[in-house]
Amino acid sequence: MALPPLNALRAFEAVARLGSFKAAADALFVTQSAISHQVRNFESWLGAPLFQREGNRATLLPHGVELANSLTVSLAEIDAACHRARSDNSRQPLVIAAIPSVAMCWLIPRLASFQEAHPGVETRIVYAIHGYEIDFSDVHLAFSFLPEMPKGPSIEASLFLRGDSIPVCSPTLLARRGKSVDDPGDLKELGLLHDGDKTGWRHWFDHSGEADPGPLPGTSFEDFNLLRAAVLSAQGVALCPVAMIEADLETGALVSLSDNPMAYGSDYFLITSKRAPVALQAQIKVFSDWAMSER
Known part of the structure; x- marks a missing residue:
């Protein structure tokens, strides 16, 4: 039996995980129509629908939920395996993604003290774009501003700072x-x-x-x-x-101008990757412990 189309698998998994075709399109940096086309192709390949469609609404059918859960785990494992295969772990820097506010106001002013305390840990700082999913195949830690604690099979998150x-x-x-x-x-x-x-x-x-x-x-x-x-x-x-x-x-x-802070509705979270190379796990913990202690 021929293997299913990988792009269609990714599109369907993203729709199921993120809850909408638009969110999946934003996360995969394609148009919403492209996502719809890929999902339709996947359903044609399966010979069965995955969604109950009513007007503009699409609800996952029970077998679609089961398939999506399996795909989320499997795609994470594939990404991790490919990342390990292509990386030279002995010389790989610790990649830290931060939304611009955290990067400029919190992380960069403190980064020199981390480097002085841990000179053996090489770091690379990149931007995380607020509202877009972070690709943890290339990122080992991330600072995000979100309305609730992020969850997933390949990440671990901690409340970092309040958004009050x-x-x-x-x-x-x-x-x-x-x-x-x-x-x-x-x-x-x-x-x-x-x-x-x-x-x-x-x-x-x-x-x-x-x-x-x-x-x-x-x-x-x-x-x-x-x-x-x-x-x-x-x-x-x-x-x-x-x-x-x-x-x-x-x-x-x-x-x-006030001594009465308002809960904003979102908070800052520190997210670490569970699928980072084994050689970097100790460094991830070092940076995570340092960041939490510096709050």
Whole structure:
């Protein structure tokens, strides 16, 4: 019997694991129509449907669930075996993926102290893109910002830092204003800066007892590091995770405008790969223990 098409297997497994055709397309960096085409090809090869389709909704059938679970484990094992076969483990650096905010605000400022304490561990730092699945065939540890603890057969995750947020601004902006901030409404007078969209500030005003704050004008920034640069340069007030601006608060570069942090809905997690080469497992533990101790 001919082997099933590998691309179709990967597409189906991603849809089943991630819960939608769109999420699978984003994770595999292809179009949603390409994923649908691959899944249809796989169903044709099997001679049986894997989903119950009703309009735009597709629900996995029981035998599809069983097949998907087996494929998740099998594909992880294949990836790990191929990775071990192609790697020169004796000279391979420890690859650490970090979302930009963690890379710039937490990891890089502390990296020299890790290298001084563990000179035998060679590291390579790469970006993890928020909202995209991390390829742990090439990454050994990762820092992510997620709404819940990530789970999977090939990873192990720990809560790293809380995502609790507070409004902050530059002391220069406060001095320019000439008076203190006494209630949530005063924040709007300073000029609001938005991290991606206005959802964060709407949650903040609701958290502060102002359920209908009205219009929330202000510049939006696609990346937290851009938002941080704007608030440091006194362009307005931003809602920032305390863990990412701790150093700025300690040096006085930023000041907190509230002593009542808001749970953001997501937290920072440290994720380690279970399928990394055996030769790197000890180094992974060394880095993981160091990172957890530095929080």
